[in-house]
Amino acid sequence: MNLEMSDDEFDDLVQSAVDSIPQSAIDMMDNVIFFIEDEYEPLPGEPKNTEILGLYEGIALTERDLDWASGALPDRITIFKNPTLRACETREDVIREVRITVMHEVAHHFGIDDDKLHDLGWG
Secondary structure (H helix, E strand, C coil): CCCCHHHHHHHHHHHHHHCCCCHHHHHHCCCCCCCCCCCCCCCCCCCCCCCEEEEECCCCCCHCCCCCCCHEEEEEEEEHHHHHHHHCCHHHHHHHHHHHHHHHHHHHCCCHHHHHHHHHHCC
């Protein structure tokens, strides 16, 4: 049985997780926006049943050069509602998983890779 949650409630949980990002990190973030989508669509070559809870798309701050800003679109952090709900058993699990996912994707914006995030407990 899948956990159910309204779009508004899930949106509020994501907003709370974003609001919990330390101000010092917010001050360093540049040109990034957050989205919420129902499902992750696997990329060509990925298994059709690939499920991820969040995705960072962009150029990490550590990889930007002087030419980067010329016409650059904002980086995107997307949180996927239904995979998150399928991964969780309780509302409290969703709150924790959304917070971890938001922080994980923000860390990618700062250039931190998955291995380091797993080492830090944000995997």
